[in-house]
Amino acid sequence: MPHIKNALIRFRVIDRCLRNKYKPFPSKQDLRTACEEALYGSEDGANICDSTIEKDMFAMKMEHDAPIKYSKRDKGYYYEDEDFSINDIPLTEDDVDAIKFAANTLIQFRDVAMFKQFGFAIDKIFDRVNISQDPMADDLSSLVQFETAISVKGNAFLSPLLTAIRGRNFVHFEYESFVNGKRKSRKVVPLLLKEYRNRWYLISFDLVKETITTYALERMEELEVSADIFTGVIDFNAARFFRHAVGITANDSLPDHVVFKADNVAAKYIDSQPFHQSQQMIRVGKNKTTFSLDVLISEELIRSMLSFGGEIEVLEPISLREQIVARLTAMCDNYHL
Secondary structure (H helix, E strand, O other): OHHHHHHHHHHHHHHHHHOOOOOOOOOHHHHHHHHHHHHHOOOOOOOOOHHHHHHHHHHHHHHHOOOEEEEOOOOEEEEOOOOOOHHHOOOOHHHHHHHHHHHHHHHOOOOOHHHHHHHHHHHHHHHHHHOOOOOOOOOHHHHOOOOOOOOOOOHHHHHHHHHHHHHOEEEEEEEEOOOOOOEEEEEEEEEEEEEEOOEEEEEEEEOOOOEEEEEEHHHEEEEEEEEEEOOOOOOOOHHHHOOOOOOOOOOOOOOEEEEEEEEHHHHHHHHHOOOOOOOEEEEEOOOEEEEEEEEOOOHHHHHHHHOOHHHEEEEEOHHHHHHHHHHHHHHHHHOOO
16 A cells, blocks of 8 residues: 555646746656655665656556646656646545655654744644645535635745755746835845744845745745856754744844733733744733743744733833834824824
């Protein structure tokens, strides 16, 4: 059975490679490497050979009518029908078993240090395939609803950007400003991919600005990974860079000491889901609970606090308190209060 499950997983990996418009016409070696990495976490060829990939593509053609063709000009494989995807084909019982097998494998690594940041995602996958005997049942979506992102624009850039980070390649793209809607060309050295609230961001060294800059993948267009490699030195450590951050906004500045009060009911939510790992409960009163945290003042922090409305009062620093008051004043003006 593991052999069959591995074959089904390879089909999906091959399908993904053939549909990757940012790296078209993958060679047999490219497909083998992708399958090897997906299944075994290595690329040494010890587990999958070229003949296995040939048999997989033949099986995909015969069993799923996959329109796989070989381009002599581009020396790689492609789908004759650009809209084809093996994902559009209903899952068989073997497919479902393969997904469950993969999910059960993932859950074993949930607490391993390098995977802890993906623990929540792994739990969601595991819950989805184990919540029912048939995770593909038609009525499941009406009985159980998981949190999903409304927009996944830009997620197709994840794979090429990860490749660029590993290879220290320069990256070019067009970027649309949230403020004025204008697009500008960017050339950066990619350093880190980071997810925040179902959106992906690229932390990079911008060669024009000469500073660490964050770009949202959903606002990127025409991404191109250069063959040129950056050989300089960039002083960047992800853990250090984000240690005082709430959300995606970060820098190397010293944090502010923030003190706020919350109604005791709101305090229970805040205590169970802290704004930041530095958060501490410093006093519990009859009606209010006082917290402190050491963080960078950011838009994400302000929006998170405002989400509690009048249940939170910021005491320190004065600059943050004034920003909160300004937002509340503008809100009252909008309602003519």
